[in-house]
Amino acid sequence: MRGRRGECDSYEAALVGSSRASAQRRVPIGPSGTQRVRIVDGALRCLVRQGVAKTTLDDVAREAGCSRATVYRVFPGGKEGVLTAVVETEVARLFSALGVAMGEASEIEDVLVAGMTEAATRIGGHEALAYLLENEPGVVLPYLAFGHMDDVLIASSSFAAPFLGRWLDHDEARRVAEWATRIVVSYIACPAEGVDLTDIESVRRLVRTFVIPGIRTLRSSTAASGVSQPDPTDSSKGREPTTSTPTIAKGEAS
Amino acid sequence: MDETPRQRILEATYSCVARWGLSKTTVEDAAREAGLSRATVYRYFPGGRDELVDAVVSWQHLKFFATLYEEVHGASSLEEVLERGLAFARRAVLEHEVLQMVLRTEPGVLLPKLTVESNRTVALISGFLVPYLQAEELAPGMSIHHAADFLARMILSYISSPGHWELDDPEQVASLVRFELLPGVLRRPPVGTGGG
Numbered sequence: 001m002r003g004r005r006g007e008c009d010s011y012e013a014a015l016v017g018s019s020r021a022s023a024q025r026r027v028p029i030g031p032s033g034t035q036r037v038r039i040v041d042g043a044l045r046c047l048v049r050q051g052v053a054k055t056t057l058d059d060v061a062r063e064a065g066c067s068r069a070t071v072y073r074v075f076p077g078g079k080e081g082v083l084t085a086v087v088e089t090e091v092a093r094l095f096s097a098l099g100v101a102m103g104e105a106s107e108i109e110d111v112l113v114a115g116m117t118e119a120a121t122r123i124g125g126h127e128a129l130a131y132l133l134e135n136e137p138g139v140v141l142p143y144l145a146f147g148h149m150d151d152v153l154i155a156s157s158s159f160a161a162p163f164l165g166r167w168l169d170h171d172e173a174r175r176v177a178e179w180a181t182r183i184v185v186s187y188i189a190c191p192a193e194g195v196d197l198t199d200i201e202s203v204r205r206l207v208r209t210f211v212i213p214g215i216r217t218l219r220s221s222t223a224a225s226g227v228s229q230p231d232p233t234d235s236s237k238g239r240e241p242t243t244s245t246p247t248i249a250k251g252e253a254s
Numbered sequence: 255m256d257e258t259p260r261q262r263i264l265e266a267t268y269s270c271v272a273r274w275g276l277s278k279t280t281v282e283d284a285a286r287e288a289g290l291s292r293a294t295v296y297r298y299f300p301g302g303r304d305e306l307v308d309a310v311v312s313w314q315h316l317k318f319f320a321t322l323y324e325e326v327h328g329a330s331s332l333e334e335v336l337e338r339g340l341a342f343a344r345r346a347v348l349e350h351e352v353l354q355m356v357l358r359t360e361p362g363v364l365l366p367k368l369t370v371e372s373n374r375t376v377a378l379i380s381g382f383l384v385p386y387l388q389a390e391e392l393a394p395g396m397s398i399h400h401a402a403d404f405l406a407r408m409i410l411s412y413i414s415s416p417g418h419w420e421l422d423d424p425e426q427v428a429s430l431v432r433f434e435l436l437p438g439v440l441r442r443p444p445v446g447t448g449g450g
Contacts, residue, residue, distance in 0.1 A: 138362020145365060145372075145414045146347075146357050153417035178417045179434050186407040190372040210404055210438035213393070217437040217444070 036074050039064045040089050043082045047128040051136045052083065086128075094122050095159050102163040109212060111163050112180055113204045119184050120197030144189045156181040172218055180211065260298050262288045264313045267306050272352045276307055276363045311367050312374075314353075318346060319378055332386050333444060336409070336431045337424065343413045344421035372410065379406035391441045401439045408435055 042064030046055040057079055061068045075081035101118040105111040123129060132140045142148040157178035164173035183206065187197050196202045257265070266288035270279040281303050285295045299305045325342040329335040347353065356364045380402035387398050387405075412419065412430065420426050436444035 136362065137366045138360075141365035142357075142361045146361075147415070149415035150417055153415060157417070174418065175434075182408065182411040182417075186411055190376055190407070192403060209393075209396070213437035214433050218433045221433070 035064075035066065035070065036085070037089075039066065039071055039074055039082060040085050043086050044090070044128055047086065048131055051131055052139050053136060055079070057082070090126070090128075091155070094119065097122055098160065099163075102160065108164060108167040108215065109204070109207055112176075112207050112211060113200060115160055115163070116180055116184050116197060116207070117200045117203045119181075120188060120203070123184075123188060124198055144185055149185065152185070153178050153181055168215070168219075169222075172215075172222070176211070176215060176218075179214070180207075183211070259288075259290065259294065263290065263295055263298055263306070264310055266290075267310045268314070268352070271307075271310060271356070276356055276360050279303070279307070281306065308367070311364075315375065315378060318343075319382060321346070323382070331445070332390055332440075333428070333431050333436070335383075335386050336405070336435055337427050340409060340412060340427050340430065341421055341424065343409070344416060347413055375410055376403065376406045379409055387439075393439060393441050396439060405435055405439065 039060060042062075043055065043060045045063050046059045050059070057068055057071055060079075060082055061071045064071070071082065072078065075085065077084070098115050098118050101114040102111045105114045129140060143152050157174050160177035160180070161170070161173040164176055167173075168176060184197060187195055194202075195206065197206075263284060267279060267284040270283045270287055274283070281292055281295050281299075284306060285292045288295070295306070296302065299309060301308075322339060322342060326335045326338045329338055353364075380399075383402045383405055384398055387401050392398065392401055412421065419430060432444045
């Protein structure tokens, strides 16, 4: 899909440990960081095969090539602790991939398109998620609607907002990031004919049709309220990249 | 009030769900609550329990839309329809005790009906919006169907999970409508009181 997949992999590896390599080789028990990764990856493979309810700590230990006692030593919380670590690890992997995809983009439209496509592709192709959606929907669906979806929206928009900070102020960036997350979640939960979020051109059409006009309206309203801003969707006027998120004006929505 | 047996069974099933939850409600419970025989319930719902539960969810859906229609009836602009509708719908979701209970205790039973099978909900909201969109001039290249589908998805998303928005704050709702719902849909600039 992108030419810099290698960089993405090494970034992920740095963040969560070398997952695939350590999962495939039964390396001798190493430092607990490595052990942790092996247990998490072992648990993930159990989830792909048999879901949450049927996975026992023995299964996880066997899959990770260590003893049950070792799993307990690394995760005193037992199964619950392992599962939480799996979710955290998978979210970190997703975010790091999103970070690479969005970081490569040089216009606001491309940031949104890259982030949304990457997210939909990774979530759609996630084997454990697919198994759970099919067999244990109660585990996953609370994150796609109602209560826990708020957590997803807040985590995702906090993560993605800084990538929009070159063009939008803090509050605008957060709301646009949350908005983009809603669009992705909506099409994952309820697919529509003619929209394929794993297809970059399909996502671009969606972003150009609905999101960019919204951002233009938002910016022109900010400009009208006295804060002069360049049009972020006009690439010729894009601001120079900055390392930190500039906070130009506090929006009124909070 | 004169009720059809079907209506009576739905009401009864709903009472059972409120008491015991979705998965513990049986055809027998519903029949007893309705004061009808099990055979009568099966005559109206040959699919038994599953059909009954689906019918109760649909019935609540329709009831909700009937109330929503009353709530936004007489609004003078598309903006007002959306603003009033969003605020009302969020309040209705929060105040729906049975929905909240089932979401808490049996998410795996109810959520498939509301999310993965949410095509039905999106279609309902979208159908509701079509007449209002017909009265508007849409953005170039935008079809009524496309516009209604997008608005319905977004509305469902905000109602279900407001994220960092407070939908009981009219200014925030107006801002949502003005900046996230309508700019891509309408040819004219949306009007509203919402700030950036």
